[in-house]
Structures are given as structure tokens and as C-alpha cells.
Amino acid sequence: MPLFSDDRDEAVMRPLDWIFPSEAVDREVLHVAPEEPAADRPPLLFVHGASMGAWCWKTHWMPAAADLGWNCYALSLRGHGNSGGQKRRHRWLFRDYVHDVLQTIAELPSPPILVGHSMGAAVVERVVERYHAPCAVLMAPPGDRIGLVTAGQLLRHHPTDFFGGLIGRSVPPRHKYLFAPHVDRRATRSARTRTRPLSALNQYELLLPDRTRNALCPLIVVGMEHDTLIPFSALDRYARRRGTRPIFIPRAGHTPHLEPDHWKDALQITLSAVEATLQKLP
Amino acid sequence: MTSHLTRPVAIIGAGSSGLAAARAFLRYGFSLRVFEREDDIGGNWNFGKPHARVYDTTHTISSKPFTQYPDFPMPDDFPPYPHHTQILAYLRRYCEHFGLSEYIRFRTEVVACEPADGGGWHLTIRDRDEDTTRTELFRAVIVANGHNWSPKIPDVPGSLDGEVIHSADYRDASIFEGKRVLIVGAGNTGCDLVVEAARHADAAFHSTRRGYWYAPKFVLGKPGDQIYDLLLSLRLPAPIVQTCLETAVRLTVGHPTKAGLPEPDHRFLETHPVTNDLLIYYASHGRIQPCCNIARFDGDRVVFDDGSSQEVDLVVFCTGYLIDIPFLDERYFRIRQARPETYLNVFSPHSDDLFFIGFIQPDSGQFKLVHWQSVAAARYLRAQLTAPARADTFRRRIQDEVGRRADGGIEYARSSRHFLEVQHMDYLRKLDEAIADLKVY
Numbered sequence A: 001m002p003l004f005s006d007d008r009d010e011a012v013m014r015p016l017d018w019i020f021p022s023e024a025v026d027r028e029v030l031h032v033a034p035e036e037p038a039a040d041r042p043p044l045l046f047v048h049g050a051s052m053g054a055w056c057w058k059t060h061w062m063p064a065a066a067d068l069g070w071n072c073y074a075l076s077l078r079g080h081g082n083s084g085g086q087k088r089r090h091r092w093l094f095r096d097y098v099h100d101v102l103q104t105i106a107e108l109p110s111p112p113i114l115v116g117h118s119m120g121a122a123v124v125e126r127v128v129e130r131y132h133a134p135c136a137v138l139m140a141p142p143g144d145r146i147g148l149v150t151a152g153q154l155l156r157h158h159p160t161d162f163f164g165g166l167i168g169r170s171v172p173p174r175h176k177y178l179f180a181p182h183v184d185r186r187a188t189r190s191a192r193t194r195t196r197p198l199s200a201l202n203q204y205e206l207l208l209p210d211r212t213r214n215a216l217c218p219l220i221v222v223g224m225e226h227d228t229l230i231p232f233s234a235l236d237r238y239a240r241r242r243g244t245r246p247i248f249i250p251r252a253g254h255t256p257h258l259e260p261d262h263w264k265d266a267l268q269i270t271l272s273a274v275e276a277t278l279q280k281l282p
Numbered sequence B: 001m002t003s004h005l006t007r008p009v010a011i012i013g014a015g016s017s018g019l020a021a022a023r024a025f026l027r028y029g030f031s032l033r034v035f036e037r038e039d040d041i042g043g044n045w046n047f048g049k050p051h052a053r054v055y056d057t058t059h060t061i062s063s064k065p066f067t068q069y070p071d072f073p074m075p076d077d078f079p080p081y082p083h084h085t086q087i088l089a090y091l092r093r094y095c096e097h098f099g100l101s102e103y104i105r106f107r108t109e110v111v112a113c114e115p116a117d118g119g120g121w122h123l124t125i126r127d128r129d130e131d132t133t134r135t136e137l138f139r140a141v142i143v144a145n146g147h148n149w150s151p152k153i154p155d156v157p158g159s160l161d162g163e164v165i166h167s168a169d170y171r172d173a174s175i176f177e178g179k180r181v182l183i184v185g186a187g188n189t190g191c192d193l194v195v196e197a198a199r200h201a202d203a204a205f206h207s208t209r210r211g212y213w214y215a216p217k218f219v220l221g222k223p224g225d226q227i228y229d230l231l232l233s234l235r236l237p238a239p240i241v242q243t244c245l246e247t248a249v250r251l252t253v254g255h256p257t258k259a260g261l262p263e264p265d266h267r268f269l270e271t272h273p274v275t276n277d278l279l280i281y282y283a284s285h286g287r288i289q290p291c292c293n294i295a296r297f298d299g300d301r302v303v304f305d306d307g308s309s310q311e312v313d314l315v316v317f318c319t320g321y322l323i324d325i326p327f328l329d330e331r332y333f334r335i336r337q338a339r340p341e342t343y344l345n346v347f348s349p350h351s352d353d354l355f356f357i358g359f360i361q362p363d364s365g366q367f368k369l370v371h372w373q374s375v376a377a378a379r380y381l382r383a384q385l386t387a388p389a390r391a392d393t394f395r396r397r398i399q400d401e402v403g404r405r406a407d408g409g410i411e412y413a414r415s416s417r418h419f420l421e422v423q424h425m426d427y428l429r430k431l432d433e434a435i436a437d438l439k440v441y
């Protein structure tokens, strides 16, 4: 059964959203404005991965992108970072995160380019099947059947994490999962002071193969050479099914934007892909 | 030929429908021009403008999830039923976010619209500041001038010493102070106004042609229309849905007769739903006196069909609005057998490049439906350029489906109030099919 087919058009009927709209919670949105904004360039909206928060973009990427003239926003999904909904963290589903992103988008002056990382990329995929962004960047996306590949990776490297995850325990943020092996372990230690445990429901949602609809905008799929959770080969297959070729970030691990030695290259590669895509838009 | 393809489409009206159309046609690559006779966007929701029909206390009847555009949610800090000022603010944000303002020409009124030889439309446009008119050729026309502005005023014999107005001219309850007020009609406006009269007037009378069902705004702690959507999405047969809704009404605000109101002569949903908790409340406190249909005016009294009469200082006709498209030959949007002779109230069987957006009276919010109407129309026009075979199939579909109504199996009461009535889920499913048929990328 093909997971992506050209027939999966925009969804008109979304009864679940009409009958059970997501609850409102407070949202943390960080903003770094460029001193000299480049004309006619859409803003960037960053969406973090599971257990992270808006902070993970603020560390390196947002100030650096702003220096290059990009207007940068990042939100914390509910239950993450300093957003609300912390107490009920274990109840939130991807659809609630989609709500958070759409709410943030509607506050921006113009349609943003969406940049999602890991679980955030899965959320962005669901946003761009209904919202017409200029383009979207999916970094290490777990979409399609990649969740199963990731589960296999856990089983291989840390079977206890795999079985724990199966019964709903949070998979811990190990160095091996977050970063390339040669990255200084201090990066993990510093990230760990701010990460939150993964919710069981989200872990299951990540595991399940999904049937995402066609995106309404061009997708830029970004993969990392030393990503343990999402091997580049799986990502390559995924990108092809999405009708595109992945962008490759050498030497980096799963979370390149927090890697002291690689964030700059990763940002530069990503932004040039974005610029190239924007130029091709009608 | 190329000039014909790149020629802009014209959108008439910058209310919630015209804006949704602008967004959809831009997305599908058309250049466009929006004509708006006022100096601002928002149409009906721009309180105080000559053709706006909201009054100071208007909150939406439909809750947020269905009222908002599907790709641009209303802010979380809006209440479930926003105030009209919030709806206008929301429309402004929509306009800004999608960069629609630059396409709108304010204070320009379309006064005539004629098909051009060889396709497209000639529009005659009046510039209201310079008082000049000019005629321009457009690729296509989108009619989005609204259907809630042209007052429908019944003919009542005799004359009344007091004042008689239509709700179109009602702004706030100050006109009720110290008066004996008769509100005519039980649409959503009529019910809102009779509640205002109960609060502010010396006496409040409510004349209705028949008994109605009054739905509460909240059921089981949720906006009632969300519960309604739950019933509809289960695809239960219409009579079961109707029974559930009637039971819900009995269990919440109570059957209308309990408050001394007339017995409904029809089942729930057969007339356009009225959502109002306060009417039942004030009626059951004796502050609203129900009356039947008006027979005539007689000096300082109004005489009713049953022979009773009341002394009245002010009559407000809340008798609704007429479909009014003064600039267009009526054959393009003709009402036959109590429904428009169109496909899905959007496509005319007489023209490939003429679309009607917003000409629906849903049992729910408007903006979502109007968004998908616009997407369907934009795709059809696009298909005519890029996928002629698909467009041909669709043209046949339009001819076949003309006049078929998305009523979800409900037989609506036969009155002009229900010419545009649609059951929103059924309607959306049908639009969904149309959109899927028109895949163009």
C-alpha cells in the first residue's frame, strides 16, 4: 500500500477538529529580529523536536540566521519549554501541536517558512497539508515508516530503551541519540538540563506509520550523516516518496543545531537550500 | 490570447466571502482585483457601515471551529462565540497575513456586469469619490456582495402612529427605552432583539408566524454546534438527529411551550436553527409576550391574526434579507422551486467564468464553507486553462447537478428564508467531491 499517493488531496472534512477542538494553552514564542531585514523574505518559524523547546533554536541558529537577515520565530509546543500544558504533558497528541503551530502562524504578519526538527518535522508535515506555507524544512523527519526504523535502531543499541518505550516509558535523551559520536558530551549534559521526558502517546504516534497527505508547498528534507535514530538511507527513501531528494549534512548527528562544531555548517546548508527553493517559486 | 489568460479576475465585495475568494484565486495563480463599495473590508461585520447588519451586542451564532477559515484559526484568546469587533479584527489579520489588501480597490462599486464576446466579463465600475464610471474587461467574475444586507419588509395593511423600522437600521437598545416594542420574526436577529427589548423596553412583544425551536449555545458544557457536528459526523439518519436535538433542547433550555411560547409546527432543523438561551429565559419570566402573525396596524395598536391587539410604540421587522445582485442579469442566479438554479450555490449553468461565493445559509458558520467554495471555483477556472478535459467533465457535472440541494435529508420549510439553506456537513462533502474532481497542480 503506498503511503503517499497523489490522490491524497487537501482534507475538507476534519470533523475531529470541529467536534473536539484543541484546548487553549499559553504559548512560548521566541523572536529574534534581524537588524537589517532582507526585503521580501518570509519569516522563519522553528518547531523543535520531542522533549526540546524553543530554546534549542535560540542557542545558535536564531541569532545567526537573524544576522543574515532572516526574521526568526520559534515556539515551544504545549508541554514543552516554557509553554503551558506541562501538567497534562502526557495527554497531548500531534493534533494539539498542530494547533499550536497554526495559532503561532496566525499571529505572524505573513506566511512563514516552517522548519521542523524530528518530532517537530512530523508536526510541520501535518501543518503544511492544510496551510500553504512558502516552503517547509523537515530535519530528520520521523514520518512515513521511519518510526519503525527508529524503533529498530533503539532495539539494536539499547534494547532496554526499546522495551521501555513499548510499555510507555520515556526514551531517555542519550548522547548517542542526540548527537554525533565525536561531539563533546558536554553538549548532552547541557541539553539535558532543559529537556522534558517524552510522552508515551507521542512515542506511539512516532512509531506508527502515518498516512500524511500531500504537502501544499515544496518540502526540503534534511538528513544528518551520524543520525542514529534516523539513518540516512531511510530518510533518502522517505524523501523520494515525497518527490524530493534529501539534503545531506556531513559529520553531524540527530540534533545538528545544538552541536558546537556543526551548527554553523548545518545552518548554512539549510538556508541555502531554502533560498534556492524560494527562487524557484512562481 | 495571452492577454486573455493574464487578465485579472474581478471579485465583487471585500467581506468575509470576497477575502476568501481573493486568497484562493491568488493561490491558484490568478491576478485579481477586488472591488469594494465601502472604504473598508469586513462587510457585514464592520459595525456602523451603511450595509453592515450587526448590532452592538452581536456575538457569533456559530462557535469558532466552524466559523473560522480552515487554514487560519481564530486566536485561542477569543471566546467560543466571539463578538463582532473580534470578527472584524480577525478578518483584518487574515487580510494582512495573506497580503490581500494591495488588491482591494475601496469606494468602487460595481454597477453592471455583462458577459463579453469570446469569454470574460465587462464590469462597469463607479468610482464613488470622483463619481465617474468606467468599463473594464476581466477574465472571470466572483460575486461576493453578500445576501444579508437588502431588507425584506412585509406589507402590513393600515398605519401605525408609532415608528416602524427594519432590523437593518437597528444599532443598539437605546431606541427601546421607555417604549412598548414589537419584534417581528424569529430569526437569530429577531431573537437577539426581543431579548434586548425585554431588558430595555417598557414591554416586549414577539410576533412569529409559527412556533420555533430555540437551541441553547452550550450543551454538555460544549458549544452546541460541536455536539451537533458529532451527531452529523456519525451519519445518522436525519430523523434520529432531529430527535436527539429535540431531546437536547428539552433537557437544557426546555420545550418552548414550557416558557409559554407557541408549539413548533415542524421538526428541528426544518427551519433555519435559532440559537438563543435568553429568549426562553425572558419568556419564562414573563418579560416577553408571544404574539401570532400581524394582521394590520390600527393607529396606536397592532392587531394580530387571532383578533387580539396590543398598544405598540415601535415595531422592528426582523424579517430577514433578500438575495440582491443588482448588477447582474437575474438569470444567472435564479430561484426555482425555492432553491437557486446553480450547482452548490457557486457555479452557474450559464457561464464558465462566473462564481457566487457566500450565497449559503448554513446551519453553522460561514467562513469555512466559503473557503472551500472559493477553492473549488479557483480550481475550476484553473482547470479550464491547464486541464481542459477535467474542466469538460466538471462542466457536465454542473449541468447534471443544477438545483440539487445539500440538505442532509431534511425537508426545509418553504419560505424565502430557506432559499439558500444548506446542511453544512452534507454541503462540505459535496464540495469535497467537486474539489477532488478538479485536481490541478
Ligand SMILES: Cc1cc2nc3c(=O)[nH]c(=O)nc-3n(C[C@H](O)[C@H](O)[C@H](O)COP(=O)(O)OP(=O)(O)OC[C@H]3O[C@@H](n4cnc5c(N)ncnc54)[C@H](O)[C@@H]3O)c2cc1C
Pocket: B012, B013, B014, B015, B016, B017, B018, B035, B036, B037, B038, B041, B042, B043, B044, B045, B051, B053, B054, B055, B058, B059, B060, B061, B062, B067, B108, B109, B110, B111, B144, B145, B146, B147, B148, B149, B188, B189, B327, B357, B358, B359, B364, B365, B366, B367
Ligand atoms: C446579525 C447577523 C449575525 C450573523 N452571525 C453569523 C455567525 O454567527 N456566523 C456566521 O458564520 N455568519 C453569521 N452571519 C452571516 C454573515 O452574513 C456572514 O458571516 C458574512 O458576513 C457574509 O459575508 P459576505 O462577504 O458574503 O457578505 P458581506 O459581509 O455582506 O460583504 C459583502 C461586501 O460586498 C460589498 N458590496 C456589495 N455590493 C457591492 C458592489 N456592487 N460593488 C462593490 N462592492 C459591493 C459590500 O460593501 C460588503 O463589503 C450573520 C449575519 C447577520 C446579519
